[in-house]
Amino acid sequence: MDQTSNIVVAVAVGAVFVVLLLGLFNMMRGGSPDLSQKLMRWRVGLQFAAVLLIIGVVWMRGGTGTN
Numbered sequence: 185m186d187q188t189s190n191i192v193v194a195v196a197v198g199a200v201f202v203v204l205l206l207g208l209f210n211m212m213r214g215g216s217p218d219l220s221q222k223l224m225r226w227r228v229g230l231q232f233a234a235v236l237l238i239i240g241v242v243w244m245r246g247g248t249g250t251n
Contacts, residue, residue, distance in 0.1 A: 189241045196234035203227045 207223035210216070 193237055193241055196230070196237050200227060200230045200234055203230055
């Protein structure tokens with residue numbers, strides 16, 4: 185279970201990172217503002233999902249680790 189949750193969280197964080205890089209690349213090359221706006225929305229949504237996943241994993245593992 186720990187291994188699976190680690191992979192899921194890593195994939196979620198990786199997806200956020202990829203979309204962030206795509207947005208930065210688009211902005212640096214002077215690309216479409218519409219695409220930049222779309223990528224920003226995707227990044228915010230993916231960040232929200234990643235944070236919820238991380239909170240869920242911490243909750244499933246029993247909290248902060250202090251007893």
